Amino acid sequence: MTGELQFRDVTIGYDRHPAVHHLNGVIAAGSLLAVVGPNGAGKSTLFKGIAGALPLLSGSIDRGGALARDIAYLPQVAEIDRGFPIGVYDMVAMGLWKHTGLFGGIGATSRARIREAIAAVGLTGFEQRAIATLSGGQMQRVLFARLLLQDARTILLDEPFNAIDSKTAADLLALVRRWHGEKRTVLAALHDIDVVREHFPQTLLLAREPVAWGQTADVLTPQNLLKARQMCEAFDEEAAPCTAPLAG
Amino acid sequence: MHEHAHEIAGAISDEAFRRSLAAIVILALSAPPVGVFLMLRRMSLIGDAMSHAILPGAAIGYLVSGLSVVAMTIGGLAAGLLIAVLAGLVARATELKEDASFAVFLLVSLALGVVLVTANGMNAEDLMHFLFGETAAAVDNDKLLMIAGNATISTLVLAAIYRPLVLDCVDPNFLRSVSGAGVVAHLAFLVLLVVNLISGFHALGTLLGVGMMIIPATVARFWTRDITTMIAVAVVAGLIAGVAGLWASAAAELPVGAGVTLAAGLLYLASIVFGPVGGVLWKLFPGRHLEA
Numbered sequence: 001m002t003g004e005l006q007f008r009d010v011t012i013g014y015d016r017h018p019a020v021h022h023l024n025g026v027i028a029a030g031s032l033l034a035v036v037g038p039n040g041a042g043k044s045t046l047f048k049g050i051a052g053a054l055p056l057l058s059g060s061i062d063r064g065g066a067l068a069r070d071i072a073y074l075p076q077v078a079e080i081d082r083g084f085p086i087g088v089y090d091m092v093a094m095g096l097w098k099h100t101g102l103f104g105g106i107g108a109t110s111r112a113r114i115r116e117a118i119a120a121v122g123l124t125g126f127e128q129r130a131i132a133t134l135s136g137g138q139m140q141r142v143l144f145a146r147l148l149l150q151d152a153r154t155i156l157l158d159e160p161f162n163a164i165d166s167k168t169a170a171d172l173l174a175l176v177r178r179w180h181g182e183k184r185t186v187l188a189a190l191h192d193i194d195v196v197r198e199h200f201p202q203t204l205l206l207a208r209e210p211v212a213w214g215q216t217a218d219v220l221t222p223q224n225l226l227k228a229r230q231m232c233e234a235f236d237e238e239a240a241p242c243t244a245p246l247a248g
Numbered sequence: 249m250h251e252h253a254h255e256i257a258g259a260i261s262d263e264a265f266r267r268s269l270a271a272i273v274i275l276a277l278s279a280p281p282v283g284v285f286l287m288l289r290r291m292s293l294i295g296d297a298m299s300h301a302i303l304p305g306a307a308i309g310y311l312v313s314g315l316s317v318v319a320m321t322i323g324g325l326a327a328g329l330l331i332a333v334l335a336g337l338v339a340r341a342t343e344l345k346e347d348a349s350f351a352v353f354l355l356v357s358l359a360l361g362v363v364l365v366t367a368n369g370m371n372a373e374d375l376m377h378f379l380f381g382e383t384a385a386a387v388d389n390d391k392l393l394m395i396a397g398n399a400t401i402s403t404l405v406l407a408a409i410y411r412p413l414v415l416d417c418v419d420p421n422f423l424r425s426v427s428g429a430g431v432v433a434h435l436a437f438l439v440l441l442v443v444n445l446i447s448g449f450h451a452l453g454t455l456l457g458v459g460m461m462i463i464p465a466t467v468a469r470f471w472t473r474d475i476t477t478m479i480a481v482a483v484v485a486g487l488i489a490g491v492a493g494l495w496a497s498a499a500a501e502l503p504v505g506a507g508v509t510l511a512a513g514l515l516y517l518a519s520i521v522f523g524p525v526g527g528v529l530w531k532l533f534p535g536r537h538l539e540a
Contacts, residue, residue, distance in 0.1 A: 015343065084288060
C-alpha cells in the first residue's frame with residue numbers, strides 16, 4: 001500500500017528561479033492535506049513536481065515506491081483548452097489511460113466503469129455534451145469523474161473548488177471525504193480558509209518555503225498567515241546561485 | 249445538363265485527368281485530418297509558413313537533378329523535417345512559444361530558398377509551376393505513388409498518435425502526469441505536417457499545397473463540436489473541394505492549386521453562413537429559445 005510522499009530538499013521552479021525552495025518532510029499515507037498560500041507560493045508548482053509534469057531543479061521526491069504516473073492529478077481548469085471539440089464521455093474515459101495506453105480498447109467493463117464515474121459526479125445524461133458547453137461547475141465534475149477512474153492511491157487537486165457554486169463544492173467535497181475514508185492520500189491546493197478549517201485535518205502553509213506544516217488548527221494562526229502574505233511575489237532577477245549544501 | 253455529363257465523362261476518360269483526380273482524392277483523405285489538429289493547436293499559420301520552409305530543400309533537389317519528383321521530395325522533406333523538429337524542440341525546451349520559434353526558422357529558410365532559386369536562374373515558367381501547381385496534365389506516376397505513399401504513412405501514424413495528440417491539445421498537464429507520449433506525439437505530428445505538405449506541393453504547388461490541409465479543417469469547425477465527426481467532415485469537404493476544383497480548373501485551363509483552393513474557399517464561405525456551430529444564419533435566426 002503506497003500513498004506516502006517524502007520530500008528530500010526538493011526545489012522546483014522555472015528558469016533556475018525556485019518556486020518551491022528546499023522542501024523537506026513526509027506526508028503519511030492516507031493524509032488529507034490542504035496546501036495553502038498566497039498566489040505565487042508554489043502550490044501548483046509543487047503539485048506539478050509531484051505528478052511528474054515538471055522536472056525538479058534539485059532534491060528528490062520518494063513516492064513510496066509508486067511512480068509519478070501512478071498519482072492522479074487534477075490540473076487547474078484554466079490550463080485546459082475548453083474549446084477543444086471533445087465530449088464528456090471521452091474526457092472522462094481518459095482516466096483509464098493506465099489500462100488502455102495508446103491503443104487499448106475500451107471494453108464492456110471499462111464502459112460500465114465510465115458510466116459509474118459519470119453517475120457518481122451527477123452528470124448522467126451529459127455523456128455526449130461537448131465540454132465547451134459545460135458550466136464551470138460541470139467541467140469540474142467531469143474532471144473529478146476522470147480522477148475516480150484513475151483509482152490512484154495519491155490524488156492531487158489544484159484549486160478544485162475555484163469559481164464553482166456551493167452545491168457543486170459540497171458534492172465534490174463528499175468525494176474527497178470518500179477518498180479519505182478509503183485511506184487514499186489527498187492533497188488539495190486551496191484558497192478558502194474556512195473550507196480548509198472545516199474539512200482538512202492537516203495543512204501545509206507554503207510561501208515558496210514551508211511557513212508551517214501540521215495540524216490545521218496549529219498552522220492557520222494569524223501570525224503564520226501574515227508571515228505567508230509577506231512573501232515577496234516577484235522573483236529577484238539578481239538572485240545569486242543558492243549556496244545551501246545539497247542533500248546527500 | 250446532358251452536355252455537362254458528356255464533358256465530365258470525356259474528362260474522366262482522359263488518363264492525365266484521372267491521375268490528377270486520384271492524387272487529389274488521396275490528398276483529401278490524408279491532409280484534412282492533419283489540418284484539423286493544426287487548427288485545434290492554433291498552428292494554422294504555422295502550416296502555412298511551413299509550406300514556404302520546404303522551398304529551399306525542394307530548390308536544392310531541383311538544382312541537383314532538375315524537375316525530378318524524388319529529388320525535390322527528398323530535399324523538401326529534409327528541409328521541412330529539420331525545421332519542424334528544430335522549431336518544435338526549441339519551443340519545448342525553452343521559453344520561446346512555438347509560433348515565434350517557427351517564424352524564425354521559416355524566415356531564415358525562406359530567405360535561403362530565394363537565394364538558391366534566384367542564384368541558379370530557375371526559369372519563370374518552372375518557378376510558376378513550382379509555386380502555384382502545374383496544370384492537371386502534370387501528375388505523373390511517380391508523383392501519384394509518392395502522394396499515395398505519403399497518405400498511407402500519414403493516416404497510419406495519425407491513428408497511432410491519436411490519443412496522446414488529442415490529450416496534448418485538451419489537457420497537456422494531465423497527459424504529462426500519465427504518460428511521456430506527448431513529446432513523441434507532437435514531433436510525429438510535425439513530421440506528418442511536412443509529409444502532407446510535400447504531397448500538397450506535388451498535387452497543388454508550393455504555395456497552395458497547404459490549402460487542402462487548412463481550409464477543409466476550418467470548414468469542419470462550423471459543423472460539429474466532436475473531434476471524430478470534425479475529422480470526417482473535413483475529409484468530405486476536402487473531397488468536394490478537390491474534385492470540384494480540379495474539374496473547374498481543367499475546364500478553364502487554370503492551375504489546379506488555385507482551382508482547388510478557391511473551391512475550398514467557397515465551401516468555407518458557405519459554412520460561415522450556414523454552419524450550425526457558430527454560423528451567421530444560426531446566430532441571426534436562432535429560433536425561439538427552448539424551455540428551461
